[in-house]
Amino acid sequence: MGRIKTENNSSRKEIILKKSAELFKEKGYKAASMRELAEIVGVEAASLYNHIRSKSELLHLICFNVATHYSAFMDEVEAEKNNSLYKIEKLIRFLIDGMVENFEEVYVCDREWKYLTEPYLSNFQSQRRTFRKRFASIIEEGIRKKEIKKIDATTAVLVILHAISGIESWHRSKQKFDGKELQENMITILVGGLKK
Amino acid sequence: MGRIKTENNSSRKEIILKKSAELFKEKGYKAASMRELAEIVGVEAASLYNHIRSKSELLHLICFNVATHYSAFMDEVEAEKNNSLYKIEKLIRFLIDGMVENFEEVYVCDREWKYLTEPYLSNFQSQRRTFRKRFASIIEEGIRKKEIKKIDATTAVLVILHAISGIESWHRSKQKFDGKELQENMITILVGGLKK
DNA sequence: TTATACTGCTAATGTTAGTTAGTGTATTTT
DNA sequence: AAAATACACTAACTAACATTAGCAGTATAA
Numbered sequence: 209m210g211r212i213k214t215e216n217n218s219s220r221k222e223i224i225l226k227k228s229a230e231l232f233k234e235k236g237y238k239a240a241s242m243r244e245l246a247e248i249v250g251v252e253a254a255s256l257y258n259h260i261r262s263k264s265e266l267l268h269l270i271c272f273n274v275a276t277h278y279s280a281f282m283d284e285v286e287a288e289k290n291n292s293l294y295k296i297e298k299l300i301r302f303l304i305d306g307m308v309e310n311f312e313e314v315y316v317c318d319r320e321w322k323y324l325t326e327p328y329l330s331n332f333q334s335q336r337r338t339f340r341k342r343f344a345s346i347i348e349e350g351i352r353k354k355e356i357k358k359i360d361a362t363t364a365v366l367v368i369l370h371a372i373s374g375i376e377s378w379h380r381s382k383q384k385f386d387g388k389e390l391q392e393n394m395i396t397i398l399v400g401g402l403k404k
Numbered sequence: 405m406g407r408i409k410t411e412n413n414s415s416r417k418e419i420i421l422k423k424s425a426e427l428f429k430e431k432g433y434k435a436a437s438m439r440e441l442a443e444i445v446g447v448e449a450a451s452l453y454n455h456i457r458s459k460s461e462l463l464h465l466i467c468f469n470v471a472t473h474y475s476a477f478m479d480e481v482e483a484e485k486n487n488s489l490y491k492i493e494k495l496i497r498f499l500i501d502g503m504v505e506n507f508e509e510v511y512v513c514d515r516e517w518k519y520l521t522e523p524y525l526s527n528f529q530s531q532r533r534t535f536r537k538r539f540a541s542i543i544e545e546g547i548r549k550k551e552i553k554k555i556d557a558t559t560a561v562l563v564i565l566h567a568i569s570g571i572e573s574w575h576r577s578k579q580k581f582d583g584k585e586l587q588e589n590m591i592t593i594l595v596g597g598l599k600k
Numbered sequence: 601t602t603a604t605a606c607t608g609c610t611a612a613t614g615t616t617a618g619t620t621a622g623t624g625t626a627t628t629t630t
Numbered sequence: 631a632a633a634a635t636a637c638a639c640t641a642a643c644t645a646a647c648a649t650t651a652g653c654a655g656t657a658t659a660a
Contacts, residue, residue: 242649254610319515360586363589370573371563374566402597438617
């Protein structure tokens with residue numbers, strides 16, 4: 209079939225990784241086969257193993273890329289000296305951006321992480337729990353400072369995160385779609401729902 | 405192994421259906437095997453086929469049960485002579501109740517429908533699209549009557565539906581959990597985010 | 601130009617999947 | 631009590647899966 213074409217600075221492994229995210233998003237991790245992935249990449253299935261260790265390696269690379277990216281941004285936000293509503297808005301915008309720009313990876317990370325194998329599974333779950341707790345803490349701070357309504361912070365985090373992860377329905381239905389407009393609408397609804 | 409025990413008014417098929425919803429929720433449709441399902445039911449895998457036609461029949465029964473239930477409730481709400489915010493609140497409460505009470509079925513319907521086979525897949529997608537459009541129409545009516553902020557109705561529906569479907573995280577983390585309190589919190593955030 | 605690491609191929613392996621066939625027994629109906 | 635139906639079993643089948651072994655050609659560096 210000929211080699212995998214590498215362009216720019218991306219290695220063959222990175223190409224496979226990118227394509228696998230698209231495939232996993234499309235079909236789901238379990239339903240996606242290495243043969244399909246190989247065909248998309250333009251190579252025989254066995255040849256993939258010159259570049260990757262296993263199918264599950266692909267999944268955990270995708271999930272941990274996203275997770276560490278999120279964690280790093282949370283560090284940044286926490287370090288700021290701003291009020292809670294501002295921080296929350298910033299987080300929401302970041303999450304929507306991530307969903308729009310790195311759609312496949314974020315989507316797979318969101319919906320397919322349960323197929324991670326140990327020890328990655330436990331590790332991932334712990335990172336996810338931590339992220340949510342940090343998010344909830346910001347909301348709680350806002351409640352204490354009376355910027356935000358008295359609500360259960362954990363519920364608020366849940367609503368926000370799942371509302372954002374739902375953006376996938378968009379990608380399915382509209383090909384051309386305005387990320388900025390979406391952001392403004394979601395901010396209005398979500399931040400509006402929290403504000404006192 | 406002996407027969408499947410039938411209790412009350414539920415047929416053996418209904419027992420299998422219920423258990424399959426739990427299994428599909430737990431492992432995902434593709435990762436769940438008929439042999440596992442059989443073991444849970446207390447029977448050999450082949451014996452399941454005395455009651456059901458195929459694995460995919462189970463999935464489509466689950467999905468269409470939920471879909472027709474939702475559609476019927478939408479009929480009811482649309483027929484009412486109430487303002488939009490009231491209708492929306494009623495819908496949200498209904499959806500949360502459904503998520504809490506028939507958790508497994510609703511969850512599977514939400515996350516695993518893409519594994520439906522034709523012609524069920526197209527049919528299901530169309531029902532889902534219709535439900536969302538009807539929901540959006542109620543919101544648009546509210547915007548026209550100035551009960552609701554000027555936002556994109558489709559985005560609002562998206563936010564609401566996905567926020568609710570996110571309740572699964574709850575079931576995972578808390579064993580004892582108060583459906584009513586959850587409802588009030590979510591209503592506060594979501595309806596609060598729409599209200600002018 | 602020769603040596604080495606890369607990267608593709610074909611072929612095969614072992615596992616697991618959904619499902620069917622055929623048989624015997626328990627339950628229900630007549 | 632006899633006949634019919636329901637249902638569970640064992641055994642097997644075919645298909646698909648991830649992955650490995652071994653080999654051949656190709657790009658890269660010496």
